[in-house]
Amino acid sequence: MNKAPNPLKITEVVLRDAHQSILATRMKTEDMLPIAEKLDKVGFFSLEMWGGATFDTCIRFLNEDPWERVRKLKKKIPNTPFQMLLRGQNCVGYRHYADDIVERFVKQSADVGIDIFRIFDALNDFRNIETAVKTVKKCGKTVEGAISYTVSPVHDVALYLKMAKRLEEMGSDIICIKDMAGLLTPSVTHELISEIKKTSKLPVHLHTHATTGLVGMNMQCAIEAGVDMVDTAISSLSMGTSHYATECLVAALKDTPRDTGLDLALLAEISDYFKEVRKNYAPFESDFKGVDINILQSQIPGGMISNMENQLKEQNALDKLEEVLLEVPRVRKDMGYPPLVTPTSQIVGSQATLNVLTGERYKVITKETRECVLGKYGQLPAPIDEELLAKVAQNQEVINCRPADLLEPEWDGVVAELKEKAKDITSEEDRLTYALFPKVALKFFETRNQPMAEEPAPAAKPQAAPAAAPAAASAPALAAPAGGSAVYSVRVNGRDYAVEVSMGGAPARGTAPAPAAAAAAPAPVAAPAAPSAPPLTAPLPGSIFSMKCQVGDHVDEGDTVLIMESMKMETDIKAHVTGAIQSILVKEGDNVQTGDPLVVIA
Secondary structure (H helix, E strand, O other), rough: OOOOOOEEEEEEEOHHHHHHHHHOOOOEEEEEEEHHOOOOOOOOOOEEEEEEHHHHHHHHHHHHHHHHHHHHHHHHHOOOOOOEEEEHHHHHOOOOHHHHHHHHHHHHHHHOOOOOOEOOOOOOOHHHHHHHHHHHHHOEEEEEEEEEEEOOOOOHHHHHHHHHHHHHHHOOOOEEEEOOOOOOOOHHHHHHHEEEEEEEOOEEEEEOOOOOHHHHHHHHHHHHHHOEEEEEEHHHOOOOOOOHHHHHHHHHOOOOOOOOOHHHHHHHHHHHHHHHHHHHHHHHHOOOOOOOHHHHOOOOHHHHHHHHHHHHHHHHHHHHHHHHHHHHHHHHHOOOOOOOOOHHHHHHHHHHHHHHHHHOOOOOEEEHHHHHOOOOOOOOOOOOHHHHHHHHHHOOOOHHHHOHHHOOOOHHHHHHHHHOOOOOOOHHHHHHHHHHOHHHHHHHHHHHHOOOOOOOOOOOOOOOOOOOOOOOOEEEEEEEEOOOOOOOOOEEEEEEEEEEEEOOOOOOOOOOHHHHHOOOOOOOOOOOOOOOOOOOOOOOOOEEEEEOOOOOEEEEEOOOOEEEEEEEHHHHHHHOOOOEEEEEEEOOOOOOOOOOEEEOOO
């Protein structure tokens, strides 16, 4: 029984943010359940165990139903409140959803077992959290309104105090300072929490990461300033890009007025368990295991670092990581100093990565970057770089209303669309999953009752990024089959393709790859193509999200012919010349590398 007059309350994040920060969010529910009952006995203020990237990762990589995760854990943990991270109008996705989707998602989350909703907007545009806050209140659950902490020429303590006051007026039950990249310093921590405590009667909850090495001093200053709750991670999944160790704080406060009252022996058992579990996810470990004070410049949050490393590994470009980290603050400045937290961290980070991989800043601009610059994610904190704005806007107006006001209700369309694509999928939860991640959800629905195939581990050693493909040169015809057509060998980015060209205008049949590449590349399906026409090639690694053209279509240079998905962002791939679509060499869902041929236009 805790006898301290003012005990510090602890939110344990091992089931969500700790493994999101260190293990690329890959921890499976089966590794959480064996320790669940002991977690319930500790007496935490709450267990953060859902939201953030966990929903996406469950269906994209783990073949798990995220809704089932909550239900299974709730059976084992009936006494400790469950907490989730909710991205306001983004829910747990990467775009703004209509109000009817947000309302249904919040209600279903509450019904399945979420008690405390930490709600934030990446830009601190609180218009984007209004619907979520109101819905949580209607459900009788706890609203923890969050301030996304960042450092820039336009952010200061006075601004954050205004934000805290606004969150209180909106109906928050708790105010959270969300320091997702570990940017707080001891003096700012003390001042910020002290001033909020003076101006608000609400409890203050501190969320901060250990990335920059200042976390211990920041915690002490927060405690001295009267913080009510803090986030910590069990020691075996703490520090690095994660959080301060739970046991360290419990031990430090023992027999003080802020004594947590938590059992160190029980925490040690839990830590030992996760020490073993961590070994299962070694391929996904972040290389950031110590302290990186440079994060004060790049401001990349812990959860993004491990995911960015894995994305670069998958693209054989881990050697470009340092360049990307230097490019991130430049892109952030260009885009008006948004705080770096999902989805803006992903938008800025992905754009920075593209700038590095393509060798030219803003040669390729993601759909999400365009929409962010145009105000479709909310009000950016500072003016946007004029050159970037001109390149993105192209006579489009930057909106200044609440972005969701421009969205039509989506739910009825989701139900109708899903009925057409997967008529057996009828539950509210599955429909919500589809609403948030349509293409990923459809694949998940097909496989969730099947044994999960082992996910390939990221490449162990960094390799040089593929060079941009030179224009493909055509070789002499390999054969001249009947019907007036010939087969040409085309080499693109070091891979040989056999393309059959019809001389009389009749469609050519599909051909196999040239012998030299028979084992290395799938056979492209080729339609008529001029032998000398260089194909449009992939400017980045990723997958084909959707096709926007058909063979025979006329396109002008700059028209979008397909959309690629890379690093969870969508990128329009535009025609490099004016002409007719002669061949389409990929299909939706295909994975491609930089320089792979996509379509032939002549």
